[in-house]
Amino acid sequence: NAGVTQTPKFQVLKTGQSMTLQCAQDMNHNSMYWYRQDPGMGLRLIYYSASEGTTDKGEVPNGYNVSRLNKREFSLRLESAAPSQTSVYFCASSATGGVRETQYFGPGTRLLVL
Amino acid sequence: AQKITQTQPGMFVQEKEAVTLDCTYDTSDPSYGLFWYKQPSSGEMIFLIYQGSYDQQNATEGRYSLNFQKARKSANLVISASQLGDSAMYFCAMRVNTGNQFYFGTGTSLTVIP
Numbered sequence: 280n281a282g283v284t285q286t287p288k289f290q291v292l293k294t295g296q297s298m299t300l301q302c303a304q305d306m307n308h309n310s311m312y313w314y315r316q317d318p319g320m321g322l323r324l325i326y327y328s329a330s331e332g333t334t335d336k337g338e339v340p341n342g343y344n345v346s347r348l349n350k351r352e353f354s355l356r357l358e359s360a361a362p363s364q365t366s367v368y369f370c371a372s373s374a375t376g377g378v379r380e381t382q383y384f385g386p387g388t389r390l391l392v393l
Numbered sequence: 394a395q396k397i398t399q400t401q402p403g404m405f406v407q408e409k410e411a412v413t414l415d416c417t418y419d420t421s422d423p424s425y426g427l428f429w430y431k432q433p434s435s436g437e438m439i440f441l442i443y444q445g446s447y448d449q450q451n452a453t454e455g456r457y458s459l460n461f462q463k464a465r466k467s468a469n470l471v472i473s474a475s476q477l478g479d480s481a482m483y484f485c486a487m488r489v490n491t492g493n494q495f496y497f498g499t500g501t502s503l504t505v506i507p
Contacts, residue, residue, distance in 0.1 A: 310417035317403075321484060323501040329493045337494070347498035361504045367440065373495075378488045379445055382495055 281305055285370050285385035286302065292360045292392045300388050302370030309375045311353035312337075313345060315366040322369065324359040328353055329375070360392045397485050399498035406475045407506050413460070413491040414470040414501045416485030424490035427468040429459065432500070433451045440484075444468055472503075480505045 283304045292298055304311065309330045314337075316377040324337030328347040342358045342364060353372075357364060367389050371382040396419040406412035418427065429441040444452045444459045452459040460469040472479055485498040 305419055312495070314497075319499060321399075322497040324494060327493060330454055340408055367436070371438075371495075373493075375493065378490050380488070381424075381440045381443060382486075383440070384430075384439075384493050 282369075283370055283372055283383050283385035285368075285388050287388060290391070292390065294361060296360050297350065297356065297358050298360065298390075299357075300359040300368055300370070300390075302354065302385060303352045304370075304372040304383070305351065306372060306374075307350070307382065308372035308383075309350070310321060310373045311347065312373075313343075313353070313355045314369045314371065314385075315339065315364075316369060317366050325355065325368075327358065329351070353361060353382045357390075360390075362392045365392045395422075395487060395489055395494075395496045397498035399501050400415075400483055401437075402499075403499045403502045403504070404470075405504050405506055406457050406472075408477060409474055411471060412475055413438075413471070413472045414483050414502065414503065416468045416470065416498060418466050418468060418487050420487065420489050422489040422491050426488045427461070428458070428488070428495070429457070429468075430484045432484065434481070435470045438484075439448050442470070446460075456483045467494060475505045477505050477507060479503060 312327040313325040327344040370385040373382045374380040425446045427444045431439045442454045
């Protein structure tokens with residue numbers, strides 16, 4: 280099992296450019312999440328999807344859109360990148376069997392917006 | 394509202410000594426789970442240990458144990474016999490029964506000194 284995979288691993292964008300971060304999991308999890316990690320701020324939730332066909336905003340959704348393409352895949356789109364979106368982005372997934380279900384994380388995408 | 398607080402931005406510990414990383418939480422949901430994750434310098438997020446709100450005993454996983462004090466709303470991570478490989482960021486997180494979100498603290502950077 281690959282677990283949670285993310286592409287790309289690293290990306291440089293110019294202000295105003297768009298891009299999509301891809302995430303896939305092979306653990307048959309219902310829930311998937313996108314976080315950003317900035318120094319001193321921990322992990323902040325951008326969007327999550329409790330199940331296929333549903334998405335919900337997290338703490339910092341502005342400037343992002345998501346698509347839950349199927350049960351395996353959950354993509355994050357930046358329509359017009361800004362320097363404030365320079366960050367490390369993590370995708371995660373979890374089962375929905377209750378509070379004891381942990382999250383499994385992808386390796387992260389380092390994004391630099393110039 | 395749910396909240397996780399980690400008040401120690403950085404900690405140092407001598408190799409082979411024990412160290413406690415603090416975590417306090419706030420929720421009105423009676424059913425919740427508490428998690429600790431490790432993030433080494435390579436960047437991946439690694440699940441360490443879980444404690445449920447209804448668990449009668451403190452969780453243990455090898456050298457990791459969780460000092461769960463429900464009345465104080467604290468869930469401190471104890472690492473025994475520290476090793477150089479324990480140097481990393483450590484995040485405390487919570488999941489409540491009423492939703493699919495995880496709530497993260499801002500993390501504690503642990504450095505193990507030889």
